[in-house]
Amino acid sequence: MAVKRTSHEPAYVLHRYDWSESSLILEVFTRHHGRIALVAKGAKRPSSNFRPVLLPLQPLQLSYGGDAEIRSLKAAEWMGGHVMPTGEALLSGYYLNELLLRLLARDDAHEALFDAYAGVVQVLAGDHAGAQAATQAAALRAFELLLLREVGLLPALDAETLTLAPLEDDVRYALVPEAGLRQAAQDEAALEGSEWRAVEHTLGERAPFPAALRQVALMNAGTNSSLRNQLRTLLNYHCGVATLRTRQMMRDLQAL
Structure with missing residues (x-):
């Protein structure tokens, strides 16, 4: 059975918290699917591509998959446009x-x-x-x-x-x-x-x-x-x- 996947979804990170020593749970606000929860596996590792991207108040495009309450983050891209508010x-x-x-x-x-x-x-x-x-x-x-x-x-x-x-x-x-x-x-x-x-x-x-x-x-x-x-x-x-x-x-x- 094919796993449902969403690609290139406009989103913002609302909140993030530790899930394990290396991973994060994210609460994100997406344009077409509303508020959802994602697990970003390995996001806390220094080598992770997620590490510098998954910041609040930054426009992102996310790709994720799964049908459970918490989906799995597959890709995240910063869309630019403005710096972090201070x-x-x-x-x-x-x-x-x-x-x-x-x-x-x-x-x-x-x-x-x-x-x-x-x-x-x-x-x-x-x-x-x-x-x-x-x-x-x-x-x-x-x-x-x-x-x-x-x-x-x-x-x-x-x-x-x-x-x-x-x-x-x-x-x-x-x-x-x-x-x-x-x-x-x-x-x-x-x-x-x-x-x-x-x-x-x-x-x-x-x-x-x-x-x-x-x-x-x-x-x-x-x-x-x-x-x-x-x-x-x-x-x-x-x-x-x-x-x-x-x-x-x-x-x-x-x-x-």
């Missing part, structure tokens, strides 16, 4: 990887989300990190929105979730776990109805990531902060944690 941008990349590991089921393809991930990684790896800090933050918000929508955890952002009443332009609405969008209390993090509708429009674009990135980048600092806080609360809720590990690491490093 500093806070690197931690932001690890944050994205943690979200994907927690929220994506195995073997469930999300091609649009893969393209968005490739886009945000390019932003994080861009030159002049200081000048791009605002753009990097906007890219994270855009990706969070797309991830939540892709996995069915983001309600329609042009109507109140419980009543389906259209949002009013100047009324403030909060995005709340389990309740979706509802009118906000006075001191609650919220966006105006016109702002939520603009975000919803970008998510329906043919290329949603650049559209959402542009929309978030246009927001003022206060609105951006409010969106970040609401998305963070929603993501933490669905990940089942008070704070994601990578977020806590970033806080600890900033405190130092």
Whole structure:
């Protein structure tokens, strides 16, 4: 019986851990097959061709085979295009990887989300990190929105979730776990109805990531902060944690 084989699959390594003295288990995000697990035999040996290639936040093409839950990696090629992000941008990349590991089921393809991930990684790896800090933050918000929508955890952002009443332009609405969008209390993090509708429009674009990135980048600092806080609360809720590990690491490093 022929062993199923996939060749030249676009992918990113999300996480890697030791399997034996010489091999690794990889969690990878592929464009056409979603999140899968691979064993890279001999990848820790100094002579292995896998050793310099299997790095996170790098565009790869992978070939692998097998029908088991953990397939066998046969070949890996670095596709180039950008260098590894550094500093806070690197931690932001690890944050994205943690979200994907927690929220994506195995073997469930999300091609649009893969393209968005490739886009945000390019932003994080861009030159002049200081000048791009605002753009990097906007890219994270855009990706969070797309991830939540892709996995069915983001309600329609042009109507109140419980009543389906259209949002009013100047009324403030909060995005709340389990309740979706509802009118906000006075001191609650919220966006105006016109702002939520603009975000919803970008998510329906043919290329949603650049559209959402542009929309978030246009927001003022206060609105951006409010969106970040609401998305963070929603993501933490669905990940089942008070704070994601990578977020806590970033806080600890900033405190130092």
